[in-house]
Structures are given as C-alpha cells and as structure tokens.
Amino acid sequence: GAVVSQHPSRVICKSGTSVKIECRSLDFQATTMFWYRQFPKQSLMLMATSNEGSKATYEQGVEKDKFLINHASLTLSTLTVTSAHPEDSSFYICSARGQGRDEQYFGPGTRLTVT
Amino acid sequence: KQEVTQIPAALSVPEGENLVLNCSFTDSAIYNLQWFRQDPGKGLTSLLLIQSSQREQTSGRLNASLDKSSGRSTLYIAASQPGDSATYLCAVKRGSASKIIFGSGTRLSIRP
Numbered sequence: 001g002a003v004v005s006q007h008p009s010r011v012i013c014k015s016g017t018s019v020k021i022e023c024r025s026l027d028f029q030a031t032t033m034f035w036y037r038q039f040p041k042q043s044l045m046l047m048a049t050s051n052e053g054s055k056a057t058y059e060q061g062v063e064k065d066k067f068l069i070n071h072a073s074l075t076l077s078t079l080t081v082t083s084a085h086p087e088d089s090s091f092y093i094c095s096a097r098g099q100g101r102d103e104q105y106f107g108p109g110t111r112l113t114v115t
Numbered sequence: 116k117q118e119v120t121q122i123p124a125a126l127s128v129p130e131g132e133n134l135v136l137n138c139s140f141t142d143s144a145i146y147n148l149q150w151f152r153q154d155p156g157k158g159l160t161s162l163l164l165i166q167s168s169q170r171e172q173t174s175g176r177l178n179a180s181l182d183k184s185s186g187r188s189t190l191y192i193a194a195s196q197p198g199d200s201a202t203y204l205c206a207v208k209r210g211s212a213s214k215i216i217f218g219s220g221t222r223l224s225i226r227p
Contacts, residue, residue, distance in 0.1 A: 006158075034214070043204060043217040044159075093158055102147070102211050108158040 003027055004096050006107035013084055014115055021079045021110045023094030029074035030096035034104060035067075038091040050077055084114040117142045119218035121205055127224040130197055136190040136221045138205030143183045146211055150179050150190050151204040153220070159204065163190070195225045 003026040013019045023033055032051050036044040048064075050056040050071035058064045068080040077096075081088055091111055095104040118141045128134055138148070147166050151159040163172045163179040165188070171180040178191040192199060205218040 041222075043219045045217075046214050049214065091156070095159075102208075103161070103164065104215065106151075106159040106161075109156070111156065 002098075002103075002105040004030075004094065004105045004107040006092075006094055006110050008110060009108065010111045010113075012113045012115060015085055016083055018080055018082045019084055019112060021081075021092055021094075021112070023077045023079070023096065023107055025075045025096040025098075025105070028096075028098045028105075030077070031074065031099040032097045033071055033077040034095045034097075035069060035077075035079050036093045036095070038093060038109075040091075044093060047079075081112065084112075086114045088112065089114045117145075117207060117209065117216045119205055119207055119216050121203075121218040121221050123221060124219065125222040125224070127226060128195060129226045130195060132195050133191065133193050134195055134223075136192070136203050136205075136223070138188040138190070138218055140186045140188075140207050140216075142209070143186050144209060145183065146208045146213065148179075148181055148188050149206045149208075149215070150177075150188075151206065153202045153204060155202075162203075192223075197225045197227050199223060200225045 005024045007022045035047045038044045047062045048056045048058045050069050052071050056069035071077040093109040095106045097104045120139045122137050149164045150162045165172050165181040176193040181188045202220045202222045204220045206215045
C-alpha cells in the first residue's frame, strides 16, 4: 500500500512554455502533499506544502507565481512550472501524507529539461 | 535552524564488506529520523524510521541507530552487495506535522 505516482516521468519543453506535473496517491487519501526539487548530486529541497482544498505554503525563495501548485482532490496535486527557463531543469519529486499519519510516501520523480 | 550532514559524501567498498554511513544533525529536538535510499534518476525508498524515543531499528541487513543527545545516527549495512549501490539519505523531522529536513546524502558504490 501507500503508492504515489508521478506523471510524466520525463518531460522536455522549450524555454518560455509551461509544463504540468501530476502527483497522485493511488491507494490512500493524501490530505497533505509536498513538492521537492533536486539538483544533480544534491539533496532534496522542499519547495512547497499543499493541503487539500487550501492554498499551498511556499518555502522561502520559491516563486509562487512561477511554480503553481493545485491540490484540488485528496488524491491529486499538480505542479505547473510557468514560463520555464533552462535553470528550472531539475528533478521534481512529490510526496504525500495521509490524515493523521506521520509518514510521507514519495513519488518516483519527474525529470524536467528546459531547452 | 536544523542542519543535517552526511559524511562521507561518497564511499566505494568491495562486495561483502560491512559498512557504516554517518548522519549528524544540529538540533537534537527531533520527532523522528529516517533513512532513505535513492537510485539514480529515481524517487526515494524508505529504509528505516526511528522515532525519537527509540535507539535503533533493524531490517534485514540494515541497522540504524539514533543518539539524540549527540545529534548522530548511523546506518550499518552488513555483507554489502552490488545491489546496495545507491545514494543513501538521512532525514529528520522536528514534529509530526513538520517538514522533513534532508541531508546531502552518501553515494555508495559496492564493487563486485
């Protein structure tokens, strides 16, 4: 149990376009979802926390107008990278946590390349 | 501000050896500590989770210890195998609803 999926696993987009990444909890209801970013050979950095039906809370230094997060249902959160630039190229990982639960379950990640 | 450090950043050992990965954290007021494994280009797999009241957790060939007072944790891998090659991440939480703070990871390579 406790499976989290991400789609797509890899995406290449042109500079200036927007790209949407989906995060789904497949077998549990995720009241809270987290979005992380990971640069090569570096650790995960939390970008934002989203609670179902509420606005996301962004970490310091993360542009909320550039990284749009929607958590409209208990099984789906989306991250939209708007007006993407090459420096946005990174590995994006989501995680999900059920109501009243401690543990987060991580998705397999999405490799974004902006050309 | 909590900081999590992992040393060494990279480690290469021959197959069959026992090894220890180290993790240190600056704020001992933690809720739990977790060890993850990450294969290249993949997501995270949880290996062991130690609650603040616990001293260690074991799963198969893996044993994780926690010493809150000194701000340290170790991950012991017995009889290492090439399939153990991956990056190992240590992470801590301050509270049950707090965010996870990750260390920078140790890239482990097991030579056949």
